[in-house]
Amino acid sequence: MRPTRLPTVFSTTAAKARNVGSAARILAGSGIVRPVNPVGLVRTGLALARWGTGPAGGFVGLAHRYPHRTAVIDELGSLTYADLERRSNAIARALAARGIGEGDGVAIMCRNHRGFIDATLAVAKLGADALYLNTAFAGPQLVSVLERDKPALVIHDEEFTGLLASTSAAERLVAWVDSEDPGETLESLVSGDSRPVTPPKRHGRIVILTSGTTGAPKSAPRQEAGIDAAIALMSRMPMKDGWRCHIAAPLFHTWGIAHLLFSELLGTTMILRRRFDPEDALATLEAHEADSFVVIPVMMQRILSLPEEKLAAYDLAGISSRLKAVASSGSALPGDLALEWMDRFGDTLYNIYGSTEVSYASIAGPVDLREAPTSAGKPPWGTQMKILDGDGAALSDGEAGRIFVGNGLLFEGYTSGGGKEVVDGLMATGDIGRFGPDGRLYIEGRDDDMIVSGGENVFPQEVEDCLMRHPQVSDAACVGVDDADFGKRLRGFVVLVSGADADEQTLKDWVKDNLARFKVPREIVVIDDLPRNATGKVLRRELAGWKADSASGFDQSEPREDA
Incomplete structure (x- = not known):
């Protein structure tokens, strides 16, 4: 009798408890654990003890440890960590004078610039909660x-x-200024009393909004992250002390705020630009000799x-030689994007799979992406993952089911009530996936995106990846629509490369030649651009509401990409 293969269950929590030395090695390899000024080290420890491990404690500690290191570079110039300490103290005092205190909520609607960081630190120092708003709302x-x-209070860019x-x-305060007379601004508060602020009794929370691509955005609050979160990512992705990092991902998004x-912990020099432009990104990476790119x-x-x-x-060879990590997250890597990127910029790409609710779940490094470009890699240190069926039982390798994750950053429930399903301490990500024979995670798609076509389960992502591999297609997406013969079929949307002339039948034949017949979309629509939110x-x-006879085809009441 053939032995039954047990399902893959990633759980490094027990190993962590038995061997804390692995965490020490990761920290040492990152350059965090090394000889430093003992006075600065003591002050850093005291700051963390008084302020906690959130933004307030972390950046107060950096102001003691690396006061003169450049912390931020944006369109206005550069700031040191000592500058951030002084500025956030002054802003915190000014906000306190307005009545902002422990437990209050402060919404921040800012693009990537110093004002976002100033506001985040000041709000944290008051024990208030920072609610990050999507700039494409x-x-x-x-x-x-x-x-x-x-x-x-809402702190926002003037635009x-x-x-x-x-x-x-009730109240508003302008961060980034576009006009000559915006009134009182965040910057005008910086010249005030910048003496250290008394630590609050309550530590403020960070509240991230879900993407809202299939429903209304929900607010997902988080308590302070411990050092475990950083160790987990550093266990599968290089992150070094003192690197210069161009954070292009929106700071209001889970991935952007994670790098802030x-x-x-790392004393990173954060290079920020308010809007993403592909040419400007290359110029920024080149001019500032960035070590990493988010x-x-x-x-x-x-x-x-x-x-x-x-x-x-642009000096692409120079950029590639300096970049040690390109960290991608927020959505799946479509088609052969990973291979195309690494062929051009080198094998330094790391793709992180997760969600607003569970944060990180697995990481695919360059080796994973070369050997299995469609995989999501493996869970990092300190992370548990299981694939469960509808009854909560673990599935065997190769069987697709619901993905459940356990780590130190699970959210605590939506502010409006409710949350994600939890089984044995592991939280549902909302995705369907499987473990392959190589031990890597493969994502089939969102559990609410799956359609049943002619009795067969079909996930849009597989068909999208197939369309993306057509040489004349630059972007693709699929959604389920009613079909008289199959119950449900996919409708595909594609964006063609410049000058391409592929028609609907050509693209259908491509899918038919590469996938099962029931996965061929009922129709494929060629459009100029896919509707995306600010996180891509x-x-x-x-797409589901597309109508061929309307002016644009789409209902544009959703927040759009505005990079």
Whole structure:
């Protein structure tokens, strides 16, 4: 009789307890554990003891440890960690004078610049909660979130003033300034009293909004992350003390804010730009000699889509030789994007799979992406993962089921109530996946995206990847629609490369030649661009509501990509 193969269950928690030396080796390898000024080290320890391990404690500690190290570089210039300490103290005192205190909510609607960091640190020092708003919100989404969470103050870039006029937010304060007379601003508060602030009794929370691609955005609060979170990522991805990191992913997104928080441990120099532009990104990486690059997949797509003559204007060889890690997250890597990127920029790509609710879950490094480009890699240190069926039983390798994850960053439930299903301490990610024979995780798709076509389960992601591999397709997405013969079929949407002329039948034949017949979309629509939000995720509700006879085809009430 053939022996039964036990299902793969990743659990390093017990190993961690037995061998804390592995954590020490990871920290030593990152350059964090090394000889330092003992006075600065003591002050750092005291700061963490008084302020906790969140933004307040981490950045106060860095101001003692590396006061003169450059912390931020943006369009306005550079700031040291001592500058951030002084500025956030002054802003915190000014906000306290306005009545902001422990337990209050402060919404932050800022692009990637110093004001986002100033506001985050000041709010944390008061023991208030920071609610990060999507900068691509349309009026209805913004009104809904602000009425639900009722922040006491909204700190926002001036460009959003008109949008906020439709809300009932009590007080507002401008961060990034575009006009000559914006009134009182965050920057005007910096010149005030910058003496150290008394630590609050309550540590503030960070509240991240879900993407809202299939429903209204939900607010997912988090308590302070411990050092375990950083160790987990560093166990499968290089992150070194003192690196210069271009954080292109939006800071309001889970992936962007994660690297802001990792900076408090690593003393990173954060290179920020308010808007993403593929050519500007290359120029920024080149000019500032970045060691790492934090992106969402659509940003890599846009860079690779630049004409060769524009790419040739930059020292790509120099950029590639300096980049030690390109860290991608936020959505799946479509088609052969991983291979195309590494062929151009080197084998330094790391793709992180996770969600707003569970944070990180698994990491695919360059070796994983070379050997299995469609895999999500393996869970990092300190992370548990199981594939469960509908009854909560573990499935064998190769069987697709619901993905459940356990780590130190599971969220505590939505502010509006409810949360994700939890089984034996592991939280559902909302995705369907399987463990392959190579021990890697493979994502089939969202559990609510799956359709049953002719009695067969079909996930859009597999068909999207197939379409993306057609030489004339630059982007693709699929959604389920009703079908008289099969019950449900997929409708495909594709964006063609410049100058391409592939028609619907050509693309259907391509899918038919590569996948099972029942996976061929009922129709394939060629459009100029896919509707995406600011974190690069496709807005599937807009695709599902597509109408061929309307002006644009789409309902544009969703927050769109505005990079």
